[in-house]
Amino acid sequence: MARGDAEFAAFAGVSFPRLRRAAFLLTGNAAQAEDAAQAALVKTYAAWRRVHRQDPYAYTRRVMVNHLKDQWRRPVREEAYEQERIPDRPAGRDVAGDVTQQRWLLDALGKLAPRERAVVVLRHFFDLSEQQVAAELDIAVGSVKSLNARALGKLRVTLDPSTEPLGASR
């Protein structure tokens, strides 16, 4: 394996689980999440010589989020871009998990509008700043603040500490 390929393989191995998890939180669909994460890695590999010495993770995250943003505006049956589809694989496990907390999380995220959901994932999963989220989604910082507040309100998440476990009220 060429050195660049080995570097990419190492990068993909480390970053893939988190990218797929983020895509799953954004879509609620394990197969779609795997497709999105792998599609982003395909683009990153195609541009690897250009991006590998910079910030390949940020690049891949942007590609994946743009890929999923594009799907908000398209019927599900359409491919988000022309890139060929990678064959489906049998899942190693249900990434949603079967615990109550994860079921609650998915149900709750499913009630959010796409932009609210994206803000929540970028802000609280990727831990991006409000400015970074605004740039990533191409919206105003004020919109990020309001979308985040509205989403957390819908999710019944408070900034105050609580001992009540997630999903306990359901």
Add this chain to the structure above:
Amino acid sequence: MTDLDTFRNALEGPGDSLPPALDDIMGAGRRLRLKRRLATVTVAAAALVVAAGSTVTVWQAQAPPAVQAAAWPTSASAPDGTWGAPVRTGIKQNGREIVLTAFRPDHPGVGFGVRACVEEAGGKLGTCVYDFDDAAPDRSPGFHSVGAVANEGGTDFPMYGYYVGPAASVTATSRGKVVAAQTAQWSEDPDVVLFWFPLDQVFLKPDKTHPNYAEHKVTPGEEPDMANWAAFDADGNALPVGTPVVRG
């Protein structure tokens, strides 16, 4: 109600060790890369036909004419890898000039590459970015792989590359605007022309979230918007386009 830390922990979710399908990803990535190259060449070739009329010989992307390529010069490289005389670009970063030099890539079947380097005090070369053509024959007439604008070690490097043929001028369009490259013949072979574009001539799509952006530096993964590559000889005749693929 749920507190934010608990919510964030829930977002992290259960661990999952299923690895990516690397063979499929890399195979699809290679095909995507090839498709982009062919698309770039097709656009450039079409533009050349429109610009210069049907008398121009246009090189085909998929079936280049069989030309006996000349051999690369045998002159020795300097201990730091510089092959031939460095070319001053006039572009300065933090008071230090960016120079272009040829080098011999350590890559099978490739005998020539170009790098852009920071010239430190005393003429010693500092940080460099490298580019060479591992797809098309590296000595075929026309453009080859073009190094994208990049930030390496805090230094912005311009878009640069080389052209094989008697190019007196090199142009492309960046978001519709025609931009002209600076050119210099390579000291070891006058039929090889090194070129570069001033940083402010190339339109990029910056990542506004990256810290580099606030410092007015090139951000990672910026896509240059370049098309319609063209080269002309001293009499203004259009020359073969070759494979001008921009990459880092």
